[in-house]
Amino acid sequence: MPKVPGLFKGLGVTLGTFARTVTQGANTVQYPHEKETPPIRSRGVIALHEGNCTSCMLCARSCPDWCIYIEGHKELAPPRRAGGKPRQVNMLDRFDIDYALCMYCGICVDVCPFDALFWSPEYEYSEPSIADMLHDKVKLGEWMETVPEAPELEVGADKKGKK
Amino acid sequence: MTLLGDRQQLSYIASQAADARVNLELETEGMTLNIGPQHPATHGTLRIIARLDGEQVVWVDPSCGYMHRGYEKLTEVRTYPQVTALVNRIDWLGSFANEVPFILAAEKLMGIEAPLRAQHIRTILFELSRIANVSLFLGDLGVQLGAITPVFMAFRDREYVLNLIEGATGGRFHPNFDRIGGLKDDLPAGWIDETRTVMKKLRRFCDEIEDLLFGNEIFQSRTRGIGVIPRDIALQYGMSGANLRASGVDWDLRRDQSLPMAWDKVDWKVWTHPDGDSFARCWVRLQEVRESTRIVEQLVDTIPAGPVMTKVPRIIKVPEGEAWVCTENPLGEMGYYVVSQGDLGPFRVKIRSASFNNMSITPWLLKGVYVPDIVTILASLYFILGDIDR
Amino acid sequence: MNTVSLIIAEVPYWGQSLLRVLGGLVAVLLPAGTIVYLFLFKMMSFMQSRLGPMEAGPYGSMQLFAEVGKWLQKEDIYPARADKFIFKLAPLIVLASTFLLVVVVPFGPDAWFTNFEAGIFYALAVSSISVLGILIAGWSSANKYSLLGGLRAAGQLIAYELPMVLAVIGVVIQAGTMNLQGIVLAQNSGSMFGFDGLGNPYVLTQFVGFVIFMISVQAELTQAPFDMPVAESELVSGYMTEYSGFRFLIFFIGEFATAGVFAMIASVLFLGGWAVPFSWFGWTTMDSVDNWMNLAGPLILFTKMMVIMFLVMWVRFSYPRLREDQLQRFAWKVLIPISLVNIMLTAILKVAF
């Protein structure tokens, strides 16, 4: 079979793509009208479960960008069992993440020993003003609704090895 | 520069003697052309100051640093896990591959090794980031040479790979998935099946690119014989990766050194090309994408069961010592020379990035070419600005 | 004489001129807009697995108006060291050459602006006026990239004028006339080996000439693979680098309007122009053509133009570009010899039959 010149092969590729786009639709989506769902693990925004946070500062300290700001104070809470001692708990006054600085590395979520921080795949929170990128604990708490369940693991995974 | 440089210049002068005579007769005056830092051919912020004679380059001075972020300094104030998050920004297209040598160096210093399953998954993700990186190169190559369609095909099919990386790691561009002692997490269910289908798509993409671009006679006439790098010059300049293999050096760090990774467990081939010109560099990269899809396909079939994390302390302190680990990254050899003094963070990290060495040849290589060939050669050398400037 | 020309004959001279100007505007802008929307927006997108503009109007069909609106709003910027008068003049020269070009294109048996005897000769002559515009645009921008682009464009356009002229000579020999209307007539009333069902479109008998003409058109329009003068990836749009807003719009219209007009000329020369084969309706001469062809003719020509444009754009979206030395070599060492041989063969065959 004689060799087809590369020039014609190239024309064939573009025409083939043309035909495929016409018959099967484009590979792109029309963003504001239709949206692709990001994967479950997608690191979109960090959600805060305030009840779990003991303001231990671990996340703020391990943040490479220094973008987490925490303030807290100690308080006495009523005992859990009747007749017990009053417990000393840490109350969270301020928990801010500056998303203008955040580099989405996920170290804070990893180091949190009390499961207070979670990744949510939500990504539509751009702001016209850079100052609004600082999310306070209320806003971070609202993201909790969007946190999905962790995905099932692939076959052969060691389930207990996980935190 | 050296004797070899002169030799090449002499051959260039001989081959262009007619042009030179014309120029002498016409007494054409030179012109300095400033290419970059904002220029589409420098994909990033590289600046090339070129002295032209007509459209021929007399000398060039590449000037980098417009994106210098000082990673070597930044690593000194960060702990080991924080450095991992940082270094995957060096070559932002193949980011997972940046993490691996650093983690391996730290593991070497600590004397631990990741479990077998983690090694396999690391290798898979490493090759996926190579595919994501080089497939974009294949598309970008078209744009640099004036063909506008390949880049969209590259973006289209790279998206599948990025989706895979995001599905497993959570980050499209900056996975930060590698941990000292293993991986952050295991793969999500269904990931392996998806990988198989995506690898088929990628091979079809390679065929399309080959038909659309590599087989095209215009493309060949633009790249063949342009920017020839002889073997010994390539070695002297420390070129690496496909640039070196295209000059006929059969050297691939994946094959030629023993690392706790899974490359030695699969059947694959190191591609070389004897020509050393732009076409050879592009062709070798195309074959490497194909080879990577084969590596990934074989590896996903043989992932061993088990944990993905070995036992490491929660607060990682690396014992005193020095370690050098390099891997065959998408752009070439990337290595980290890690000096630890037993602290939470490294004492000094020397980042040896591939593009810095690959680009250091340009003052020599671009002498005597035409302005359009600057673009061809820069595209075929394939650099990422973050990888030059670090 | 038929009715349409009678109506035109009855309107006063200024009215005729006005009609001609309006007709010229339509003949230039309508194809340009359609080409941009259909090919540049939609076909290119489909060839790249995407949809292209979708928001402005149904399927993004009003996108061009949005773009024009955007360009018109932009500030009129020119470089501080530019030669301002010439800088502003350049786009107009390019556009003017397009309007001069469309003048000779016949749209129907009586629907034409002028009917030069040496029509094709005139067309090839005025088409090279745009070189002037491009060259002075490149020079007056006070920008090295623009200068390189302008010089490349000048070299390229002049080099490809020649094969284009030589390719047309084959057609002229075969038709025996330089009048475009005559060429249309010759194609549609002719026959191939006694079979007149298709007329005698020169794309079949002058195929070599057609290919050379299309390649030269591609180069004249500075479309890939001959887009060295505007090379985005190295000269960042070449001679257009410093133009923005309204002036860039004129360049942009000029580029695609010229593409449209060249495609019309190509379809007149090689595809039979506005007409269908005369044997279909039993016509024999130009005068026997029915009057409704004056309305159907432009549509037929438009369709043929779109087919030609599809080829031009298809190649444009698929190929990388040549280097300018390769491009010159291709013109002088390949195209011109082949077209010379083509002329000789045509002449010999013409005499033989």
Add this chain to the structure above:
Amino acid sequence: MANPPNEEEFQLSLTTDTPAATDVVRDGILARVQAALGDKIVESLLKPGDDIWVRVRTESWRETAVILRDLGFSYFDFLSAIDWLPSPFGRGEDDPTEPAPVRDNTIRHGYTGGDTRIQMLARVVDPTTSMGINLKADVPDDNAHIESWTTVYAGANWHEREAWEMFGITFDGHPDLRHIYLPTDFEGFPLRKDFPLLARIVKPWPGIVDVEPMPGGDQDEPAQDGDAQ
């Protein structure tokens, strides 16, 4: 740093020491290199299965490169330097309101030792065997200069420019010692340890604010009570 030593403090166990400490290939290479370099070597170290380190005399820096290149190490990998002075700023996590903490600033050299604060560090590789050598050389403290490698390995050009602007080492015989990354009028040598990283100084560390001791250390009561989800 606020981290108290953890009870999980990792026990040093270098696996590179545990496999029988023989590495025939590298032994051979080191022997060859030692024979070729002779008394230019100050100190050398071989870690089996890992790498080779060689420290050469400052004045033989360029000669070493020539000899090694002719010995087959034709691949130039990288060239840089190390400043062994411990950073006077730590990791920039000090509380600016407190008096500056006292830091140990004794210089501890790494493998193959050293006599000066700044050391050259380079690596050359033999592409046929894929075996490399890490080369070190002391750079004089008072007048930091050393011979250039540009005539030996052409690729050393940019690396030396980088080392020059980052560490202030002058390379004798370098044809074009200009800034490569930094602006031409930049002052100071950023990779020297006494050059402060401003990003970590202009802003106080958010981790300074302390609410309670680090959890996990002394097993706080409240830490146990966090209502797990």
